[in-house]
Amino acid sequence: MNQETFGRIALIGIGLIGSSLARVIAREGLADETVISTRSPATLEEARSLGLGDRYEQDAAEAVKGADLVIVSVPVGASGAVARQIAPALKKGAIVTDVGSTKRSVIEQMAPELPDHAHFIAGHPLAGTEKSGPSAGFASLFEDRWCILTPQDDVDPSAIDRLTAFWEACGSRVETMDAAHHDQVLALVSHVPHLIAYNIVGTADELENVTEREVIKYSASGFRDFTRLAASDPTMWRDVCLHNRDAILEMLSRFSEDLTALRKAVRRGDGDALFDLFTRTRSVRRSIIEAGQDVDVADFGRSIAGGRDGDGAKP
Numbered sequence: 001m002n003q004e005t006f007g008r009i010a011l012i013g014i015g016l017i018g019s020s021l022a023r024v025i026a027r028e029g030l031a032d033e034t035v036i037s038t039r040s041p042a043t044l045e046e047a048r049s050l051g052l053g054d055r056y057e058q059d060a061a062e063a064v065k066g067a068d069l070v071i072v073s074v075p076v077g078a079s080g081a082v083a084r085q086i087a088p089a090l091k092k093g094a095i096v097t098d099v100g101s102t103k104r105s106v107i108e109q110m111a112p113e114l115p116d117h118a119h120f121i122a123g124h125p126l127a128g129t130e131k132s133g134p135s136a137g138f139a140s141l142f143e144d145r146w147c148i149l150t151p152q153d154d155v156d157p158s159a160i161d162r163l164t165a166f167w168e169a170c171g172s173r174v175e176t177m178d179a180a181h182h183d184q185v186l187a188l189v190s191h192v193p194h195l196i197a198y199n200i201v202g203t204a205d206e207l208e209n210v211t212e213r214e215v216i217k218y219s220a221s222g223f224r225d226f227t228r229l230a231a232s233d234p235t236m237w238r239d240v241c242l243h244n245r246d247a248i249l250e251m252l253s254r255f256s257e258d259l260t261a262l263r264k265a266v267r268r269g270d271g272d273a274l275f276d277l278f279t280r281t282r283s284v285r286r287s288i289i290e291a292g293q294d295v296d297v298a299d300f301g302r303s304i305a306g307g308r309d310g311d312g313a314k315p
């Protein structure tokens with residue numbers, strides 16, 4: 001058997017991420033058998049009707065019996081409860097991982113529950129959409145995306161190698177880092193941007209002198225991008241905020257300070273300050289595109305090719 005393939009994989013939680021995993025596991029032949037479990041009977045039926053696995057179990061403990069790899073894909077606030085449920089049924093030597101958007105809290109919730117004979121390695125694929133549920137997933141979700149692993153110091157390196165090989169077989173690039181560092185970085189690049197989107201769409205929704213029709217009719221692509229993020233799953237994002245509170249608060253403070261400076265530049269008509277900030281931020285976007293990290297590179301490429309990018313000179 002190759003490094004990346006497993007006899008039995010158990011997927012606990014079968015929403016966007018779990019079902020994308022089920023699809024890529026099937027496409028790449030990464031398991032002899034895939035067992036699916038999720039809390040809601042209706043969701044389990046949906047997974048069955050989509051043909052996502054080989055076996056379906058309502059009981060998570062039943063699902064992990066004999067599994068070589070267990071992947072927990074539930075809202076981060078449910079991680080501890082799932083770990084408690086599956087712990088007594090885990091096979092000796094099983095690798096247990098998760099996909100949650102926050103890492104310190106998931107480790108704090110799961111690690112104490114799991115037996116020493118299992119290898120627990122927390123993880124986070126930096127890949128997703130605003131959609132949720134089993135039908136929202138797709139096999140190519142993880143392609144050319146980062147997957148961050150945050151193993152604790154005492155984890156067997158060969159288990160890390162196997163999990164790395166698995167994510168690589170799903171199309172991802174894998175990086176290992178400290179959980180606290182992960183949470184700080186993700187607060188900046190993912191959690192706070194989602195909160196900004198929720199906030200601006202909420203603000204637009206509450207403005208009395210702008211009708212809903214106008215928001216829909218005149219929303220340019222910038223606002224549309226915010227509405228996409230602000231359509232993300234409420235349970236998932238409530239849990240992210242509750243479970244990465246300190247890092248999110250720290251980044252929000254920085255954001256507020258910078259917003260105050262920006263507001264001042266607008267109020268004072270300080271064109272130089274505005275131009276300098278906008279020039280700096282444009283170069284950030286360019287670096288991201290050059291590094292090949294953009295979701296819609298083709299679209300951005302068209303906007304550059306269309307010559308709408310200006311020459312960078314201060315008018």
Ligand SMILES: NC(=O)C1=CN([C@@H]2O[C@H](COP(=O)(O)OP(=O)(O)OC[C@H]3O[C@@H](n4cnc5c(N)ncnc54)[C@H](O)[C@@H]3O)[C@@H](O)[C@H]2O)C=CC1
Nearest residue numbers: 013014015016017039074075076078100101128129132133
């Ligand atoms: N949606 C996204 O773009 C991304 C999400 N993530 C993380 O992946 C995890 C799953 O997210 P999605 O798949 O998007 O969510 P989802 O809402 O599509 O699916 C969640 C699944 O968990 C199940 N579930 C909820 N509570 C449970 C419990 N107590 N026991 C067993 N199953 C339970 C639900 O029935 C459902 O099958 C979350 O921790 C999220 O932070 C990570 C990367 C991207």
Ligand SMILES: O=C(O)C(=O)Cc1ccc(O)cc1
Nearest residue numbers: 101125126127128129130190
């Ligand atoms: O839809 C988007 O733009 C996302 O940013 C998806 C996403 C959401 C949460 C994560 O932890 C990782 C990726």
